[in-house]
Amino acid sequence: MSDKYYAPHGGHPGQDQLLSGRATFTNSYAVLPRGVMWDIVASYLPGWDKTRLWVLARPMTGFAETFAQYSMEVSPGGGSDAPEPDPQAQAVLFVTEGEATITLDGQDHVLTPGGYAYLPPDSGWTLKNHGDDILRFNWIRKRYEAVPGLDAPDAIFTNENDVEPNAMPGTEGKWTTTRFVDPSDMRHDMHVNIVNMEPGAVIPFMETHVMEHGLTVLEGKAVYRLNNDWVEVEAGDFLWLRAFCPQACYAGGTSRFRYLLYKDVNRHPRLGLLTTHLRRGAE
Template sequence: MSGKYFAPTGGHPGQDQLLTDRAIFTDAYAVIPKGTMRDIVTSYLPFWDNTRLWVIARPMTGFAETFSQYIMEVGPGGGSDQPEADAQAQAVLFVVEGTATLSVGGQTYDMVPGGYAYLPPSSGWTLRNDSEAMLRFHWIRKAYEPVPGLDAPDVIVTNDSDVAPTVMPETDGKWATTRFVDPADLRHDMHVTIVTFEPGAVIPFLETHVMEHGLYVLEGKAVYRLNSDWVEVEAGDYMWLRAFCPQACYAGGPGKFRYLLYKDVNRHMSLRPGGAR
């Protein structure tokens, strides 16, 4: 576990700064380093008060098409009573700084750093920052894919510190995944987890699979193999992977390497244009 998660604060680099950075966009992956998350690339949303956001992933034809991901920054007194305009959109929220007051299903939750919420479509949730400090959280959105005979998932509100990580087999405890949702629950068509590597841990093969990924580095640093390239990443960086992009990782230390991971799961592949199944 960790008591600290990286959150961007914006600002603008001085004229004395070199423009060299690690940002890259390819046909297979993108790396959006923390240094690109400045004031000039923020945006705003309807019905959100005292709030701005960084859009770090959005569906793009020919790239990753299943999800969007925002880093939300909500000032004191800000938030929204109408946060989601799409009735089919489900959400995962993950708090990295400050306190969010989440209301859903007639209950109210105070979410602190490490706070995780899964919100099914049309759940009528609202969110406010009732504190005097800045609130920053990730908001991952995906259009829910219903299956006849399966109910929609339930609301889940928990915290990173309250969920025991699952250790990957034959890794001596060096590689673990914090799973907020039961992988066997087929009502869910996306998983958002936290992956933790201890110093020296490695993904010892090039994962190559149909799931799309968004990986936001919460803590530490590592080198990541993306397609044919080795890329160094650190806390605050974001990796965005299309389906079948080969991927692996080596965590050299000195501390833990942890990232928030999105992937799409548990549904048939679309065989028709427009996504009909």
């Protein structure tokens, strides 16, 4: 297990363990603590060899609707020649353990821990584990929302160690964000960043906004305010937040608190229900 990135390793709880835990599902947020990711709840996908996964989030009507997120585990020699079945889906991959070889347009890109890849829709990428160790990574999927006059984004392959974090104003560098995509690039309709908080740092107000979140704790521990509740979280936990869920955070541990953060950005909210009613009226 990496000290810098936590990833689930499965297994099975003993009969002597208590049934109580921190798993929570409400109408505004869900917490999937690391202690629920056992072998018995792992999933498998067609077209993937020597691979299992934990599905952390999927679109759900009335909750978070824009994305799906998986914690992937690929054994040596495993992977897929056709990983993405939806030609409209874009992807972000973030490696926590092992080595991923992603092939795109005939070129291999090797990602090690901290490695980040953005993969445009309908790009025909493949992924293999050519290493000797198990590969573990986060896979975030979202259907791309095309805009007339804007091309789809280019692929990105990098590592967080090669990206300089941006300090949040007035925090003296105690709260920083590692951004893999230029926020002003309107081609992108989702961002996946890493938020870094030193011990004692705080998100000092109740953020309440339209963006949905998938939040994977990579390192450390903290106390999160979610809607009306204070929730303790630690490395390996996953937080799933619907739009407008009030949220704040206090990094109360003795080491850094860091998490991988998905959010949907740069597009009009869809007016599907209104459009349907107007269409029916015209008929």
